[in-house]
Amino acid sequence: MAMASKELWTPVFQRLDGPHHDEVVNQIVRAAETLGFFQVVNHGVPVELLESLKQTAHDFFALPPERKAIYRKEVSPSPLVKYGTSFVPEKERALEWKDYISMAYTNDAEALQQWPIECRDDALQYLKTSHEMVKKLIEALVGNLGVQLDDSKIDSFVGKKMVNMNFYPTCPNPELTVGVGRHSDIGTLTILLQDGIGGLYVKVPEDVDAENKGEWVEIPPIPGALVINIGDMFQVLSNGRYKSAEHRVRTTSTKSRVSVPIFVSPEATQKIAPLPQAVEKDGVVRYKEFVFSDYMNSFFGNAHDGKKSLEFAKFDST
Ligand SMILES: O=C(O)CCC(=O)C(=O)O
Numbered sequence: 151m152a153m154a155s156k157e158l159w160t161p162v163f164q165r166l167d168g169p170h171h172d173e174v175v176n177q178i179v180r181a182a183e184t185l186g187f188f189q190v191v192n193h194g195v196p197v198e199l200l201e202s203l204k205q206t207a208h209d210f211f212a213l214p215p216e217r218k219a220i221y222r223k224e225v226s227p228s229p230l231v232k233y234g235t236s237f238v239p240e241k242e243r244a245l246e247w248k249d250y251i252s253m254a255y256t257n258d259a260e261a262l263q264q265w266p267i268e269c270r271d272d273a274l275q276y277l278k279t280s281h282e283m284v285k286k287l288i289e290a291l292v293g294n295l296g297v298q299l300d301d302s303k304i305d306s307f308v309g310k311k312m313v314n315m316n317f318y319p320t321c322p323n324p325e326l327t328v329g330v331g332r333h334s335d336i337g338t339l340t341i342l343l344q345d346g347i348g349g350l351y352v353k354v355p356e357d358v359d360a361e362n363k364g365e366w367v368e369i370p371p372i373p374g375a376l377v378i379n380i381g382d383m384f385q386v387l388s389n390g391r392y393k394s395a396e397h398r399v400r401t402t403s404t405k406s407r408v409s410v411p412i413f414v415s416p417e418a419t420q421k422i423a424p425l426p427q428a429v430e431k432d433g434v435v436r437y438k439e440f441v442f443s444d445y446m447n448s449f450f451g452n453a454h455d456g457k458k459s460l461e462f463a464k465f466d467s468t
């Protein structure tokens with residue numbers, strides 16, 4: 151498997167404000183239109199916090215099973231917190247070799263009260279210190295579609311945030327299973343902290359003008375960087391211009407791995423459809439209108455299966 155070519159994923163975002171603004175926007179747009187993945191440095195999240203988050207994730211998953219099991223989805227004391235293993239075990243042909251804890255954000259008070267005490271402070275800090283970057287990325291990407299959005303409209307695409315911590319234990323037979331199966335993330339954007347182990351692969355779409363077309367390329371760990379990827383909702387909003395990236399994680403036999411994504415999505419009740427300006431430019435509307443919760447139900451009701459999730463947004467789907 152190839153490494154992503156430098157041109158495709160060069161860390162950008164030497165802060166969007168400043169003399170290099172247009173250049174940085176162009177790099178981000180180009181990445182969003184091709185690979186759907188890029189990495190950023192100088193993102194505003196303190197590097198010490200990134201280090202601490204990785205340690206916190208290791209410490210959390212090293213807790214006794216009974217301490218973690220209280221958050222299993224059937225019994226969790228909080229609707230915001232869910233601990234699980236694999237993705238949809240009832241539907242998967244090969245179980246994903248992964249445990250995770252999900253922490254949905256509503257407000258600070260509920261996060262402090264309900265998120266597991268072992269990870270809540272770091273997770274909340276991560277969410278807050280990345281907020282400005284998320285907003286600027288959305289503004290740059292939406293602005294490039296020729297759309298001027300006021301803050302409330304932007305908020306409706308990024309109204310919901312969830313911090314997950316993923317743990318991939320060492321696996322005695324890595325060739326027999328997967329860390330995470332092929333999928334695209336369904337929200338608007340994902341911000342991902344990965345550690346130095348490696349193993350995150352993204353598929354370069356067949357239909358873009360880029361190197362390594364159709365190949366799986368590794369997103370190499372870069373110390374201090376955050377990985378950004380486009381989710382299905384951004385693909386829909388942009389009428390297909392930005393690509394939600396199909397990706398997967400392999401397991402490893404020698405060292406456990408952690409990653410800490412922030413999933414940024416619309417509110418469940420939000421109506422989603424391609425932005426009119428994007429449609430006008432293209433002269434064709436590529437996705438239908440739907441409510442985000444219906445999209446989520448379709449996604450979470452099935453095992454990971456590449457970009458099949460997006461079928462739901464097509465006109466000929468039921
Ligand atoms: O662990 C990773 O690097 C990515 C995990 C992932 O794709 C996800 O949680 O959606």
Ligand SMILES: [Fe+2]
Nearest residue numbers: 333334335397
């Ligand atoms: Fe993902």
